[in-house]
Amino acid sequence: MPFPKLLLRRRLWVGFLCTALFCGVYVYVHFVKPPKDDVTPSPLPVFHWLPVANTTTLNACRNSQQGYFTVVDELGYLCRWPDLLPSGCCTVQNSRRYECASCLTSGCCVHYEHCVSCCLHPDKQPLLRSILSRSTETFNPLYSSLRDQFELCLSKCRTSSLTRE
Structure with missing residues (x-):
């Protein structure tokens, strides 16, 4: 009956190796590799003020779109x-x-x-x-x-x- 003991030992080793591999990848992803958010912060958009000059025309305008009257x-x-x-x-x-x-x-x-x-x-x-x-x-x-x-x-x-x- 040496055959079932050998099969059981192989299964234990395969399970151990899979668990060790999973733990290694988990540690690398969550603790070793820096997150992408911290490496390059996204720049804030440039803010545009309306010109103080009396501008009265545009080709197209945005509007509030929600008033009833x-x-x-x-x-x-x-x-x-x-x-x-x-x-x-x-x-x-x-x-x-x-x-x-x-x-x-x-x-x-x-x-x-x-x-x-x-x-x-x-x-x-x-x-x-x-x-x-x-x-x-x-x-x-x-x-x-x-x-x-x-x-x-x-x-x-x-x-x-x-x-x-």
Whole structure:
């Protein structure tokens, strides 16, 4: 009966070698090899501010797309939906730019679109810069993904109606 003992010994050795191989690979992957995230951090996107000059035309505009009666484009123009051009921009003749009439001195606005339009005013840039600098110190993931002032105003007014923290 030497045959079954030999077969049992071989099975034990194969099991031992497989276990040792698995443990070795596990230790290498989790403890020896550095994770790819730590080697090269991804750069933050470059943030673009609206020009302070009175820019009034673009070939295509992004807009807030969520107001029931009104919409605001990325240049700060607030208009009614029928006054929105196919390019996504508000018509300059039938719209108001940097509309802050419904916003209180505390910065709280009655309507989301008014908040965004008011936030896009060039006078608000120093305040928005300070908000961005504070968010990078605390590493706020919401603000780290924003690319320009329009996106900052959309998210700031969406998360809070206060344009001036």
